[in-house]
Amino acid sequence: xxxxxxxxxxxxxxxxxxxxxxxxxxxxxxxxxxxxxxxxxxxxxxxxxxxxxxxxxxxxxxxxxxxxxxxxxxxxxxxxxxxxxxxxxxxxxxxxxxxxxxxxxxxxxxxxxxxxxxxxxxxxxxxxxxxxxxxxxxxxxxxxxxxxxxxxxxxxxxxxxxxxxxxxxxxxxxxxxxxxxxxxxxxxxxxxxxxxxxxxxxxxxxxxxxxxxxxxxxxxxxxxxxxxxxxxxxxxxxxxxxxx
Amino acid sequence: xxxxxxxxxxxxxxxxxxxxxxxxxxxxxxxxxxxxxxxxxxxxxxxxxxxxxxxxxxxxxxxxxxxxxxxxxxxxxxxxxxxxxxxxxxxxxxxxxxxxxxxxxxxxxxxxxxxxxxxxxxxxxxxxxxxxxxxxxxxxxxxxxxxxxxxxxxxxxxxxxxxxxxxxxxxxxxxxxxxxxxxxxxxxxxxxxxxxxxxxxxxxxxxxxxxxxxxxxxxxxxxxxx
Numbered sequence: 001x002x003x004x005x006x007x008x009x010x011x012x013x014x015x016x017x018x019x020x021x022x023x024x025x026x027x028x029x030x031x032x033x034x035x036x037x038x039x040x041x042x043x044x045x046x047x048x049x050x051x052x053x054x055x056x057x058x059x060x061x062x063x064x065x066x067x068x069x070x071x072x073x074x075x076x077x078x079x080x081x082x083x084x085x086x087x088x089x090x091x092x093x094x095x096x097x098x099x100x101x102x103x104x105x106x107x108x109x110x111x112x113x114x115x116x117x118x119x120x121x122x123x124x125x126x127x128x129x130x131x132x133x134x135x136x137x138x139x140x141x142x143x144x145x146x147x148x149x150x151x152x153x154x155x156x157x158x159x160x161x162x163x164x165x166x167x168x169x170x171x172x173x174x175x176x177x178x179x180x181x182x183x184x185x186x187x188x189x190x191x192x193x194x195x196x197x198x199x200x201x202x203x204x205x206x207x208x209x210x211x212x213x214x215x216x217x218x219x220x221x222x223x224x225x226x227x228x229x230x231x232x233x234x235x236x237x238x239x240x241x242x243x244x
Numbered sequence: 245x246x247x248x249x250x251x252x253x254x255x256x257x258x259x260x261x262x263x264x265x266x267x268x269x270x271x272x273x274x275x276x277x278x279x280x281x282x283x284x285x286x287x288x289x290x291x292x293x294x295x296x297x298x299x300x301x302x303x304x305x306x307x308x309x310x311x312x313x314x315x316x317x318x319x320x321x322x323x324x325x326x327x328x329x330x331x332x333x334x335x336x337x338x339x340x341x342x343x344x345x346x347x348x349x350x351x352x353x354x355x356x357x358x359x360x361x362x363x364x365x366x367x368x369x370x371x372x373x374x375x376x377x378x379x380x381x382x383x384x385x386x387x388x389x390x391x392x393x394x395x396x397x398x399x400x401x402x403x404x405x406x407x408x409x410x411x412x413x414x415x416x417x418x419x420x421x422x423x424x425x426x427x428x429x430x431x432x433x434x435x436x437x438x439x440x441x442x443x444x445x446x447x448x449x450x451x452x453x454x455x456x457x458x459x460x461x462x463x464x465x466x467x468x469x470x
Contacts, residue, residue, distance in 0.1 A: 037301065056301060056329040067368050111272070111281060116368045118329045146255060149300025149394070151281040153272070154256035191256045191279075228254060235283065235298060235450075236252040 038148025046130030270295030311421030
C-alpha cells in the first residue's frame with residue numbers, strides 16, 4: 001500500500017518528532033492488581049495495557065491437561081473503548097490470532113515442565129491502542145509473569161520495526177502503521193537472542209528485512225532494560241526504603 | 245541498615261559458573277553457567293546457589309504441614325484444596341477414624357478445614373496428604389487467612405521467635421501451614437491484630453530487624469500479656 005502522506009520530513013524527523021531509531025516513551029509498573037497472582041501495567045506511547053497472570057493452576061477442562069508440561073494460555077483482548085470507532089466486544093479473528101502467537105512465544109520461555117497438568121493464564125487487556133499492541137502486550141506479560149513468581153528461562157521482550165516512506169524505522173506509531181509500507185513485530189529472548197515471535201505485514205526487500213530485523217532486535221534490548229528496571233524498582237527498592 | 249546480602253535476582257540473570265558453584269533451588273544451568281529461573285533473593289550456601297522465591301504459588305514438599313480446605317467427599321477419599329496448583333487426595337486409610345464405605349461425609353465435608361501433612365508426590369504431581377500423625381486434626385471454628393507462601397520462614401521467625409511473639413501479645417491459638425494459610429482462634433480483636441501483623445510481615449519480608457518492629461507494633465495496643 002503506497003501513499004503520498006509524508007511520514008518523515010527532510011531532516012529525518014518523524015511526525016511525532018522522533019528520529020528513525022527512537023522508540024516511544026515507555027512506562028512499566030509491576031504488581032498493580034491484588035487479586036491476580038501477578039500483574040503489570042504498561043504505557044508505551046499511546047498504548048495502555050493491563051496484564052494479569054493466574055496460576056499455575058489445574059487446567060480445565062480436563063482434556064486440555066498435558067501430563068508432561070503446563071499450558072500457557074494467553075488471552076489478548078481489546079477494550080471496546082480502546083480504538084476510535086467503538087470496537088465490538090469479544091474475540092475476533094485478529095485477537096484470536098494474537099492470543100495464539102503470544103501463547104506460543106510465552107510457552108517457549110516459561111519452564112512449563114515443572115508444572116505438569118497445570119495451566120498458566122495470562123490475560124492481556126488493551127485499554128488504549130496506538131499501534132504495536134501485540135509487542136506492548138507481550139512485553140507487559142513478561143513482567144507480569146515474573147511478578148507472579150513463575151519460573152522462566154528469560155524475560156521475553158517485543159518490539160516492532162517497519163518501513164515508512166521507503167525508510168526503515170523502529171517502533172511504528174499509529175499513522176506510520178496505517179499509512180506506512182511495512183510492519184515487522186518481533187519478540188526475542190534477550191539473553192540468548194532467540195526469536196519467539198516474528199510476523200510481517202506489507203512488503204520488504206531481503207536487505208530491508210535484515211535491516212528492520214536488526215533494528216527491532218536493538219529496540220528489544222533497550223526495552224528489556226526498562227523491564228528489568230521496573231521489576232527492580234518494585235522489589236529491591238521497596239526493601240531499601242523500609243530499611244532506611 | 246544496608247541491603248547487602250539480600251540481593252534480589254530476576255529470571256535469566258547470571259549467577260555464577262558451573263564448576264565453581266553448584267545449582268540449587270530456583271536455578272538452572274545452560275552452557276556451564278548458572279542462571280536464576282525466578283524472582284527471589286540470592287542465597288549462597290557453601291558452593292550451592294539457591295534462590296529464595298519472593299512470590300509464587302506454594303510448591304508442595306513431602307512432610308510439609310499444610311492447612312487444607314475440603315472440596316469434595318467421595319466414597320473412599322476426599323479432595324482437599326491445599327493452595328498448590330493441584331488438589332490433594334486424602335484417602336480414608338489416612339485418617340485416624342474407622343470409616344464405613346461411603347460414610348466419608350459424616351467425618352469431613354465440603355468446607356471443613358484440616359491440618360494435614362503432605363504424604364506423597366508422584367511424577368505427575370499427584371498429591372496425597374495424611375491426617376495420621378501427631379498434631380494433625382480437623383480445625384473447628386476459628387478464622388483462616390492467607391499469605392504469600394514464600395514468607396513462611398519470616399512468619400515463623402528464627403527458632404519460632406516471630407510466631408511466639410504474635411501468640412504472646414494476641415492470646416490467640418495460631419496454626420501456620422507451609423502452604424500460605426494461617427488458622428487463628430481467639431477473640432475478634434486478637435484475630436484482627438494477628439492479621440495486621442501478618443500483612444506487615446508480608447510487605448516487609450526482605451528487610452532486617454522485622455521481629456523487633458512486629459513486637460513494637462503488637463506491644464503498642466496489648467492489654468494484658470501472659
